[in-house]
Amino acid sequence: MTHVSVTVNGESREADVEPRTLLVYFLRETLGLTGTNVGCDTSTCGSCTVLLDGESVKSCTLLAAQADGRQVTTIEAMASNGDLHPLQEAFRRNHGLQCGYCTPGMIMAAKSLLDENPNPTEEQVREGLEGNLCRCTGYQNIVKSILDAAGSMSGASA
Amino acid sequence: MATAEKFVGRSVLRKEDPEFLTGRARYTDDLSVPGMLWMAVVRSPYAHARVKGVDLSRAMATEGVVAAYSASDFEWAGPLLMAWPVTDDIKNPPHYPLTATPRYAGDGVAVVVAQTRGAAEDGAENVLVDYEPLPTVTDVEAALADGAPIVHDDLDTNRSYTWANTIGDVDKVFAEAPVVIKERYRVQRQVPNAMEPRAIVVEPNMASGHYTMWSSTQIPHVLRTAMAIATGIPESKLRIVAPRVGGGFGSKLQVYPEEALALEVARKLRRPIKWTETRSENFVATHHGRDQVQEIELAADEDGKIRGYRTKILANMGAYLRIIAPGTPVLGAFLYCGAYEGEAYHIEITGVFTNTTPVDAYRGAGRPEATQAIERAVDALARRVGKDVVEIRRMNFMPPFTEATQSIGGLMIDSGNYPATLDAALELLDYDQLRKEQQARRDAGDRKQLGIGFSTYLENCGWGPSRVIGGVLKYAGGGWEASTVRCHPTGKVVVITGATPHGQGGETAYAQVAADELGIAVEDVEVLFGDTDIAPSGWDTYGSRGAAVGSPAISMAAKKVVAKARKIAAHELEVSEEDLEYADGTFSVKGAPDQSRTIPAIAFSAWTSHDLPEGVEPGLEESAFFDPQNLVFPFGAHICVAEVDTETGDAQVLKYVAVDDVGTVINPMLVEGQVVGGVIQGIAEALYEEAVYDDNAQLMTSTMTTYAIPAATEMPSVVTGNHVTPSTTNDLGIKGVGETGTIAAPPAVLNAVVDAVSHLGVTEIERPATPERVWRAIRDARGAQGGGA
Numbered sequence: 001m002t003h004v005s006v007t008v009n010g011e012s013r014e015a016d017v018e019p020r021t022l023l024v025y026f027l028r029e030t031l032g033l034t035g036t037n038v039g040c041d042t043s044t045c046g047s048c049t050v051l052l053d054g055e056s057v058k059s060c061t062l063l064a065a066q067a068d069g070r071q072v073t074t075i076e077a078m079a080s081n082g083d084l085h086p087l088q089e090a091f092r093r094n095h096g097l098q099c100g101y102c103t104p105g106m107i108m109a110a111k112s113l114l115d116e117n118p119n120p121t122e123e124q125v126r127e128g129l130e131g132n133l134c135r136c137t138g139y140q141n142i143v144k145s146i147l148d149a150a151g152s153m154s155g156a157s158a
Numbered sequence: 159m160a161t162a163e164k165f166v167g168r169s170v171l172r173k174e175d176p177e178f179l180t181g182r183a184r185y186t187d188d189l190s191v192p193g194m195l196w197m198a199v200v201r202s203p204y205a206h207a208r209v210k211g212v213d214l215s216r217a218m219a220t221e222g223v224v225a226a227y228s229a230s231d232f233e234w235a236g237p238l239l240m241a242w243p244v245t246d247d248i249k250n251p252p253h254y255p256l257t258a259t260p261r262y263a264g265d266g267v268a269v270v271v272a273q274t275r276g277a278a279e280d281g282a283e284n285v286l287v288d289y290e291p292l293p294t295v296t297d298v299e300a301a302l303a304d305g306a307p308i309v310h311d312d313l314d315t316n317r318s319y320t321w322a323n324t325i326g327d328v329d330k331v332f333a334e335a336p337v338v339i340k341e342r343y344r345v346q347r348q349v350p351n352a353m354e355p356r357a358i359v360v361e362p363n364m365a366s367g368h369y370t371m372w373s374s375t376q377i378p379h380v381l382r383t384a385m386a387i388a389t390g391i392p393e394s395k396l397r398i399v400a401p402r403v404g405g406g407f408g409s410k411l412q413v414y415p416e417e418a419l420a421l422e423v424a425r426k427l428r429r430p431i432k433w434t435e436t437r438s439e440n441f442v443a444t445h446h447g448r449d450q451v452q453e454i455e456l457a458a459d460e461d462g463k464i465r466g467y468r469t470k471i472l473a474n475m476g477a478y479l480r481i482i483a484p485g486t487p488v489l490g491a492f493l494y495c496g497a498y499e500g501e502a503y504h505i506e507i508t509g510v511f512t513n514t515t516p517v518d519a520y521r522g523a524g525r526p527e528a529t530q531a532i533e534r535a536v537d538a539l540a541r542r543v544g545k546d547v548v549e550i551r552r553m554n555f556m557p558p559f560t561e562a563t564q565s566i567g568g569l570m571i572d573s574g575n576y577p578a579t580l581d582a583a584l585e586l587l588d589y590d591q592l593r594k595e596q597q598a599r600r601d602a603g604d605r606k607q608l609g610i611g612f613s614t615y616l617e618n619c620g621w622g623p624s625r626v627i628g629g630v631l632k633y634a635g636g637g638w639e640a641s642t643v644r645c646h647p648t649g650k651v652v653v654i655t656g657a658t659p660h661g662q663g664g665e666t667a668y669a670q671v672a673a674d675e676l677g678i679a680v681e682d683v684e685v686l687f688g689d690t691d692i693a694p695s696g697w698d699t700y701g702s703r704g705a706a707v708g709s710p711a712i713s714m715a716a717k718k719v720v721a722k723a724r725k726i727a728a729h730e731l732e733v734s735e736e737d738l739e740y741a742d743g744t745f746s747v748k749g750a751p752d753q754s755r756t757i758p759a760i761a762f763s764a765w766t767s768h769d770l771p772e773g774v775e776p777g778l779e780e781s782a783f784f785d786p787q788n789l790v791f792p793f794g795a796h797i798c799v800a801e802v803d804t805e806t807g808d809a810q811v812l813k814y815v816a817v818d819d820v821g822t823v824i825n826p827m828l829v830e831g832q833v834v835g836g837v838i839q840g841i842a843e844a845l846y847e848e849a850v851y852d853d854n855a856q857l858m859t860s861t862m863t864t865y866a867i868p869a870a871t872e873m874p875s876v877v878t879g880n881h882v883t884p885s886t887t888n889d890l891g892i893k894g895v896g897e898t899g900t901i902a903a904p905p906a907v908l909n910a911v912v913d914a915v916s917h918l919g920v921t922e923i924e925r926p927a928t929p930e931r932v933w934r935a936i937r938d939a940r941g942a943q944g945g946g947a
Contacts, residue, residue, distance in 0.1 A: 018276060020276065025275075028187075028188075029190075029275075033181070034181070034184070034185075034187075034188035035180070035181015035182065035183075036181065037185070037187075037353075037354070037404070038187070038355075039353045039354065039355070039404075039437065040437035040861070040862045041436045041437050041438055041861075042437065042438075042861045042862055042863050044861070044862035044863050045353065045437070045862055047353060074181065075180065075181035076180065076181045076182075078179075078180065078181075079179075079180050084176070084179060084180070088179040088180065091175070091179055092171055092172065092175045092176070092179060093171065095171075095172070095827050095828070095830075095831050097175065097178055097179070098405075098661040098662065098663070098831060098835065099352070099353065099354065099402075099403065099404045099405040099660060099661030100174075100175075100177075100178030100179075100183050100402065100404065100661065101185065101352075101353040101354040101404030101405060102353050103178050103179060104181050107179070125870075126870040126871045127870075127871055129869070129870040129871075130869045130870065130871050131869075132869075132870075133353065133862065133867055133869060134353065134870075135351055135352060135353050135405050135407070135835075135839070135867070136353075136405055136661050136831075136835045137831065137834070137835050137838075138834045138835045138836075138837060138838025138839070138873060138876065139838065139869075139870040139873055140834050140838070140873075140875050140876060141831065141834070142870070143870060
């Protein structure tokens, strides 16, 4: 067993896990944070996207041990005190989700995208989402949601 | 009295969204039960083999492994349900969850049960199976040829059934027609790829003999019956729950081996069992879609007026007939004439076994295949007779009708106005200007050429009138839907539906329907579904039936509530029922509107039951079953503008407009979401997605990296328009919308791609129109014309 110590959503979490444990299963099964989903086994779909030290990563491509000593942020930390994050609000307002399975990964990828580029063009949003697959929406309303969120977030900070 | 604004027709934001957005939605793999063990399935790497021996000893010795079983360790009460024997003489070899004769790569031969997910996988890898490989066949035409390997060796053929239908004197029409065209199309196999892989948790209660199964399924009700058939556990002791389901697209309209296995293993071990599919498993173990070879002939006058239709379909069933597989092509069998007129119609469908993953319903199920055949054939006819593709459609459309009208394909259609949606779609772009630009690019010999493709589709959905589907169509199940509407004493309402939405937004749409009937707010309605103990009756969600069949049942139950409430209101207001007016949830005395009772107030009276009229039972809760008298018939016009790089063969969709008539719209936002999502899936079907088997029947496109699911960068924005011809099949005027996109889009895209290069002599490009195929088509056409370059 390997001992890992990770700060997840601001809380320090430790556990002994099998060395082969992927970060996504550490989050889902060891910590019970099931908001992060698993959609494939080839690091293609992006359903498992979380933030590692603030940058988006596919949590199925990392071992839990590789996150040792680092900061992980998951979908569960996006809303605060019951208030949805502007991205979450924008996804709802623009019907940016249907079955919801890709949604946590999309929102985390979008968070990372907007952190790096607060005012992206549609093309930049589409490029930023290239690693996240959605089978329901055809992406149109996801792109719309992120552009809308960018607008409301820059408006709020102005 | 003023009527409050109704909820139906408004883009109410989704009630269900917050839990998805915050990661609180519970999908099956999110669930754990104390004492739970993990199951893994050992799958045959051979597409056809005889298992000479299974050695479980090394698996059993693997750390964490609790049990391991091969096919001979199970005695099934019955096979996995196949519910649609389309002909009396259909060949339907029974399919059991494990086999000693695997017939496709991925067929299960053993299961391992262990303490953890990883240990179960380790154990499965340690099962030693001695296979004797057998010859395989994957292609339908090869499977019907003399000397082909036989998939089921107790049969002497790979032909499962032939279903045919003839209307009018087809031979005469074809013999006399001055123009006959014959087109041949291959509709490539698709892998549905719902984002959530399948997952199952079974919890037995050994004391009572009850079992609860959570499964990522579209069909908890059908599954309950099917599990009773397979295991012998009575339905009354089975509770099936479909929690949040991460997409289905037909792939979870199935009774899967793993469901029966998890249940049976839980019974054997008296322990809860969990199984979660990996994506790699999903590619081989979850059913595929489409896969047909089509020959369509049109008989026409010299001006392009179509007189007759003659179609022959070979439909790949895969290795076994799964739940509705034989009927899937039959769902499209009445649509090989599209929305067009004619005098004669013939169709023949042959279902064929091959050594491939079973094929069954995939978004549209039979109707995308039919639509792609007729819409592409009409373009071919236009090229043949020298007509514009818009003009040839207009001259062949059935004229607008509001009374039920028989189509030449054999449908009794309630209403239709096909020219209207074409007109509306043309208003969304400048067709004449596009044709001018196309000509300019052709004249200039531009590397990038422009194409415009149309798809003026008609479909049948809203499954379905029980009498019809069980009669002429020989479907074993029913087509009604059920609902209960319960008014709580505080004024809040619970709606229970037998439909099982899994991403479409049904919770919101159903709440809108109920809220309008009862004159309350959408926020005051909770919609419950997907748990057979909560919603005991229903036929679930597929085939665009959720809105068209599910909603009317809710409306009926709510109307029964209102009827009962009227009795109580009349009693309390001391007037006769006829003296009451009902609007927006309030009964008021005619001529004395200040004397009134609201539904919530009556719910409270019915709950306390202190003073109910004679013969009226306590409580304000009613149930209804809705069985439609007919299907519903959405239609529309989709136009695709595509650009083809004649050097590389790369085709890009520049613009896509879709005008759909889906009848009364409950929630425009949800309808647009369904249309756009479906169109993008349809564009991917036309240009990218294809399941490919090699000569040994191994699936070559078996991961998301080799099977081309589109990403956001590859896809255009879709412009939608709306046209409403209410359906007369249900009182709400609703048709279905879930499948229109995948039905309409592929031929619009393919017609656009062919149109872009038709001046080079290209008349057909095989699906999907990948750069290589487009490039080869251009090269071959240029070669055939004797040109170099």
